[in-house]
Amino acid sequence: MATHPEVNILKTTHIFPSRQSNQITVPLSILDAVVTNYAACAAVWFFDAPTSGNENGNLDWPSSLQQSLAATLSFFPHFAGTLSKITHVSDPNNYGYGDLDHTKRYGRLHVTYGAETDPGVEFGTARSETRLDEIVPDPAKRKSADFRAWDLSCPANVFLPDGNKVPFVGGTSSGSPVLIRITQLGCGGVAIGIRIAHPLADAQALSVFMKRWSFEHSILFGDGPSDSPSTSRPEPPSPMFSTQLLDSRAAGDIDALSPDKTILANSRSLPSARHDWFYPASEGDPDRNLPPGLTRSIIKSPGTPMPKEDWDPTIPVSHTKLHFTAEQTKKIWEAAGGSEVGVSRHDALVAHVWSAINRARGLGSDDRDVSLYYTFGLRKRLGLPSSSMGSPILLTAIRMPGKEASNARSLTPEKQNVATRIRGNIARYTEDALSARLHDLCFEVAPQRLWEAYLGYRHVIFTSWARLGLYEVSFGGLGRPRFVEPYMPLLDGLLCLMEGRPGSKTEYGNAKHWCDDGVDVAVSITTEAMERLKKDPELWV
Known part of the structure; x- marks a missing residue:
């Protein structure tokens, strides 16, 4: 079994939405600001090689995935934008609360997209001679008693982009908030690894994105010789990027000069840690x-x-x-x-x-x-x-x-x-x-x-x-993933x-x-x- 497979980076480029939008800056929700320094939301999808006789078997996977990703980003234009902290100007009479806009208080985040300076989504391609069987046992084996406690034979992060590039996590405050790597394995299998800055996506948002990418890929390239996207793959829900919808659920006046003491007491009575x-x-x-x-x-x-x-x-x-x-x-x-x-x-x-x-x-x-x-x-x-x-x-x-x-x-x-x-x-x-x-x-x-x-x-x-239905993510001839690894x-x-x-x-x-x-x-x-x-x-x- 492989323990440290050699993965060679072939090329890194940046992908942008196929439909351009006007420049806009959007303040993120208060909970998005809370997770600023959390490790990126990350996962790897491992796919077997396309089956013989599949009409998509010789498809150039990196090229086709780039095309469908660009179409997908038209639904998620903020994923190609710039994530940054709001420049805070403190009111000396009001300490850190700033003005009456709660989105401008110290430590809040916003995302700017549709600008010429957008970093885009970093998209890397890589090659490894390691075979998928050396990394993940096939599904039948994995569900046997012999594999009731098991692990990948190598750390999943070798198939992920560099986590130090994620804004606010690896010491950088700029760059792409979404990073993707496609690794072609020696057996013809494919590993698709993705990291998203946590303020932009938790696991459920990651699932929404991957299902949309999978769907857009099926529209452009089909699901394979016997599948029709219109019958076998329902269109996933469109993403809802309305950040202040969450903040609007807060009690009281969150733009006031100070918190409501009664509401504050109710919050602090909950069993939540405050390290x-x-x-x-x-x-x-x-x-x-x-x-x-x-x-x-x-x-x-x-x-x-x-x-x-x-x-x-x-x-x-x-x-x-x-x-x-x-x-x-x-x-x-x-x-x-x-x-x-x-x-x-x-x-x-x-x-x-x-x-x-x-x-x-x-x-x-x-x-x-x-x-x-x-x-x-x-x-x-x-x-x-x-x-x-x-x-x-x-x-x-x-x-x-x-x-x-x-x-x-x-x-x-x-x-x-x-x-x-x-x-x-x-x-x-x-x-x-x-x-x-x-x-x-x-x-x-x-x-x-x-x-x-x-x-x-x-x-x-x-x-x-x-x-979350993460096994519903598939890309044409690649079929259903052999395994999905939520990476932490x-x-x-x-x-x-x-x-x-x-x-x-x-x-x-x-x-x-x-x-x-x-x-x-x-x-x-x-x-x-x-x-x-x-x-x-x-x-x-």
């Missing part, structure tokens, strides 16, 4: 290490210090994918109480794996709290279109003693197990509560300084990529869940339950804990 990157102040020079234009006097509501004692970034970390069959997922759900206690399969599976991670970390007898930082979306909760662009996401913190969180089935003194605790936390974020949370954040100075999560041996950050940095305490690869007979828009093809759960924890996790007899039901 502050700029806390505490430096001794002797309180403004040292702060970004330009930001002073301690501007920050009206400091957060809490980072629990740095919990995270040692020098300890080796391993990444493994756990595959649970539909039958196993059902058993895990039933063991958690199922519909009788109001939890979903999703709740139960997250609780099951988090508990196993805690056991693997040796926290089964620990009286101190451990934390699960659970990422959840706001589109459905606030009545926003499912195709809304940006990153309308928040996190909640589920905290409980390690000894309770290590057994998903045990009951707390409140007669709740881990799954019901997760469900109970999420249920607190009602529409009114979320409106209060948005009001609170709209008055934060440099909202990206606050992190609603943390890493290390007492912490896990969970993200769900379930129900290799750090201690990351957990990601998504549905397994659909069977060969699953059609576009199939309404089957999302667990019916099994569930893939990606885990990143220290190597020592990972070895214990994979050997845990309670993990596999």
Whole structure:
């Protein structure tokens, strides 16, 4: 098996929308500003070589993908624009709140597109002699018992563009906010890797983009010799790029000179962490290490210090994918109480794996709290279109003693197990509560300084990529992807869940339950804990 395949970059160019638009600058939402420094939303789609006899078998994939990408960007012109921070002019009488426009407060973002200076989408082509079988086992093998815990044979980021080029993440504040790399493999297979600056796209927005690209490609080049786009591939929803639609859901007057104290109290009562990157102040020079234009006097509501004692970034970390069959997922759900206690399969599976991670970390007898930082979306909760662009996401913190969180089935003194605790936390974020949370954040100075999560041996950050239909993305003769890899940095305490690869007979828009093809759960924890996790007899039901 290949461990470090050689990938040779052949060419890098920049792609622009095929339909040009007039220059415009759009302020992004408050939650887009919150995720300014998050790692890019990234994934890799691995495709087998086109089947013999396919009329598209000899298609020049890089060229055809460039053409369909240009057509796609006409629906996403901001992806080819410039992402930047708003130049803030502080009112000395109003500190960081600036004028009455909440989009101009310190640390806010905007995107400019339709300009001659647009960077476009960076599009790179590459070649590797590595075969797909050396990277990802075929679907039948991957769902066998031998591969219930497995990983790509090489880091997925070798098939992704350079993450240091993403604005605000790798030290740069300019350049393309969207980067794509097409790698042709030695067997004829293709890997399509994409990174999008998080303020422009979370996982759901990435899915909207990739499905549109896939559809536009089918319009230009067809789905293959036997498929007709008009019958087998329904047109995906058009993207909704209306950034202030989210902010309009905030409670109260977010353009006022100060926040509403009652609304603020409602927001701060929610179980969301407020770890502050700029806390505490430096001794002797309180403004040292702060970004330009930001002073301690501007920050009206400091957060809490980072629990740095919990995270040692020098300890080796391993990444493994756990595959649970539909039958196993059902058993895990039933063991958690199922519909009788109001939890979903999703709740139960997250609780099951988090508990196993805690056991693997040796926290089964620990009286101190451990934390699960659970990422959840706001589109459905606030009545926003499912195709809304940006990153309308928040996190909640589920905290409980390690000894309770290590057994998903045990009951707390409140007669709740881990799954019901997760469900109970999420249920607190009602529409009114979320409106209060948005009001609170709209008055934060440099909202990206606050992190609603943390890493290390007492912490896990969970993200769900379930129900996104990422296996519906296909490009003509390439067919259905063999595997889709949601990419996240290799750090201690990351957990990601998504549905397994659909069977060969699953059609576009199939309404089957999302667990019916099994569930893939990606885990990143220290190597020592990972070895214990994979050997845990309670993990596999």
